[in-house]
Amino acid sequence: MPVTHTLEGPLSVDVLGRQDPELAEILLGELERQSTTLQLIAAENFTSPAVLAALGSPLANKYAEGYPGARHHGGCEIVDVAERIAVERAKALFGADHANVQSHSGSSAVLAAYAALLRPGDTVLAMGLPHGGHLTHGSPANFSGRWFDFVGYGVDPESGLIDHEQVRSLARTHRPKAIVCGSISYPRHIDYAAFREVADEVGAYLIADAAHPIGLVAGGAAPSPVPYADVVCATTHKVLRGPRGGMLLCGSELAERVDRAVFPFTQGGAQMHTIAAKAVAFGEAATPAFTAYAHQVVANARVLAQGLAAEGLAVTTGGTDTHLLTVDPAPLGVDGRTARGRLAAAGMVLDTCALPHPDVRGLRLGTAALTTQGMGEAETARIAVLFATALRDESAGRGVREEVRDLTGRFPPYPAH
């Protein structure tokens, strides 16, 4: 079909500024914040302008319940192509038999995985929340904790590493219907083969919640859960650098159950603008440039871990294999919450997190966003020094803020040209 329309003029972003300056100012203010402070939140990244363009496109107008070729709404012939491209790209990128790209978020993807494999009241073995499990891994405040009987495994308090012996013994005792591997703060590669072995021994499904490492998997910088897990759930917006959203990967034997668990069981209409944006991100992630990016993310995280250890912070597991690390700032005389406040004042944005030692709040940092900005090992090493400087002495925050402004000015997330 010949295309005669463009995204210029009435469909450009400028139209917001003319129609609703109040909201336009908020968008610009957020761009300014993201561009002038350091984004160290391990779950965040900067999507490409192409991903943003797909998100802000007329595909947002389309209702599309169902799947390509079998929709409940008319007029889906073009968005069907977008979804087929997204699915094919995801399958190729991760070497999976089947991909579902409709989940609205990582949590929706986990919900769909449970819906595909479990019944309410089933027992599930997952990393306990105090050790780095996600809300969807059994929090009493979440559907997971209310509808399933979760048993939590943990990390060794000394090494910070997953205690596989504990996983095995809990699995033997509780005979779970599913085992979940994945975390919000585990800095090391997950040993999917070890989890598969335990799942096979007790006849459980293995669900990999790879929300965090999936982007590294795409870039060949982390092992893939796809050969081991029955179902892989993931987000598309972390290291993977796509739009906010979720996805599921599985073998062909579970494809129909997974698809029906997403729609119609847990969701209604697919968000076609987001699915198109996921397709764009998968296309980007299949390039050699993304492979280099993923490896640089890990190299930067390692330099950050080494730098913070050299400054006296306690780095969980002594380092990282991934894009994230967790640290205890206590040796510098501050607790996690105070540290987060001091760092925010100095222009460094990050989260507090659980640490292997009970009742201690630490800090979780990630390098996905700063690596997208083009920062490398030299800049990351400097960030470690600035980080510790801001923590040690509150009055140093102003000077650090200026240096952060200078650094981010040299590495804009969205360069003008």
Ligand SMILES: Cc1ncc(COP(=O)(O)O)c(C=O)c1O
């Ligand atoms: C391990 C894990 N699972 C699930 C999620 C949920 O993703 P979302 O916030 O998109 O619902 C996250 C988000 O950080 C996560 O880290």
